[in-house]
Amino acid sequence: DTAVSQTPKYLVTQMGNDKSIKCEQNLGHDTMYWYKQDSKKFLKIMFSYNNKELIINETVPNRFSPKSPDKAHLNLHINSLELGDSAVYFCASSNLFAETQYFGPGTRLLVL
Amino acid sequence: AQKITQTQPGMFVQEKEAVTLDCTYDTSDPSYGLFWYKQPSSGEMIFLIYQGSYDQQNATEGRYSLNFQKARKSANLVISASQLGDSAMYFCAMREGVAGANNLFFGTGTRLTVIP
Secondary structure: OOOEEEEOOEEEEOOOOOEEEEEEEOOOOOEEEEEEEOOOOOEEEEEEEEOOOEEEOOOOOOOEEEEOOOOOEOEEEEOOOOHHHOEEEEEEEEOOOOOOOEEOOOEEEEEO | OOOEEOOOOEEEEEOOOOEEEOOEEOOOOOOEEEEEEEEOOOOOOEEEEEEEOOOOOOOEEOOEEEEEEOOOOEEEEEEOOOOHHHOEEEEEEEEEOOOOOOOEEEOOOEEEEEEO
């Protein structure tokens, strides 16, 4: 009964590949997010999305794209992976008018 | 300018003692929210405590309290009666504007080590 879940937990892949990370929340929230945590532990927002609006951090390359099949899911697709994409990716969710974002366990991506 | 500043890369505290983790923030928006998250070595991000900019009282959650000093723009986390399980990275974060699909801005974190 995990509130926010992500799969896979670990992802090791070659440069140039395309990969996806899945995120699901069972909290009934209407807003979901993707964050990137770099090797220095710094967390930065990539996207926020509710069923009406996608807000993209302008620093995110267009190789990254979020896809939401329904309100409970926000998957992250990454095309043409690069070495610098290696990081931990966190999904989070909140209610639009609530105060707290709840995070998934993270996906550790390593690009070789 | 950094929106959230955590000046302590690492802190040590003796078990059962209290410890304060510093956080200062920078915003011109009158409405904002301040958060603390804990990241243990297992990697997950655990929500600890929240303070709204209009809240009159300092937030408390069990052994966690947030020392909110609005004029100084500081939101320090106080952990009382430290336990070995408190050893982790602690992140301060801020949401600007009223609650909504607003992103969190994170500080660089403080690594807390509790000594037996």
